[in-house]
Amino acid sequence: MVSLKGAGIGHAPIEPGRSMTREQNVKAQERLGELLTNRDIEHLDEVFDTNVVDHDPAPGQAAGVEGIKQFWTEFLTAFPDAALSPETLVADDDNVVVALTITGTHDGPLMGIEPTGKSISVRGIQIGRFENGKLVERWGATDQLGILQQIGAVQV
Numbered sequence: 001m002v003s004l005k006g007a008g009i010g011h012a013p014i015e016p017g018r019s020m021t022r023e024q025n026v027k028a029q030e031r032l033g034e035l036l037t038n039r040d041i042e043h044l045d046e047v048f049d050t051n052v053v054d055h056d057p058a059p060g061q062a063a064g065v066e067g068i069k070q071f072w073t074e075f076l077t078a079f080p081d082a083a084l085s086p087e088t089l090v091a092d093d094d095n096v097v098v099a100l101t102i103t104g105t106h107d108g109p110l111m112g113i114e115p116t117g118k119s120i121s122v123r124g125i126q127i128g129r130f131e132n133g134k135l136v137e138r139w140g141a142t143d144q145l146g147i148l149q150q151i152g153a154v155q156v
Contacts, residue, residue, distance in 0.1 A: 026091050041072050045065045052138065078107075078108045078115075079120070080108060083104065084101075094129055094130060095127060105118070
């Protein structure tokens with residue numbers, strides 16, 4: 001994963017008269033990128049509220065920040081070289097939206113599917129609502145069917 005700064009989109013200018021909240025939210029999104037790049041899952045509570053509501057949780061994912069940590073631990077076990085490359089970012093005083101490409105190699109178990117060594121490249125999007133610089137709600141979609149097809153788990 002690269003941070004949003006590395007993609008050249010983390011420094012969107014703040015329009016005159018706009019709240020610093022937008023800048024604070026973008027910085028929190030950048031920090032999330034850094035934590036995931038460094039595989040520092042234990043510190044995700046720096047950017048996620050304890051009771052964050054994930055409107056699109058993975059199957060069996062626990063609630064709150066612990067569920068977010070659980071998801072990333074499992075995903076990074078399945079794809080230890082995973083990289084998230086932001087393509088675009090849109091932010092306002094409450095929300096940050098990131099469209100991204102996810103790449104990686106299936107070198108660990110994924111939902112009961114043994115490692116295949118196959119590579120993936122799929123698109124995803126995350127919408128995060130922030131309060132006081134922390135994610136309090138998230139919505140997201142990733143091409144899950146594409147992942148399963150690319151690792152050979154399903155045929156379409």
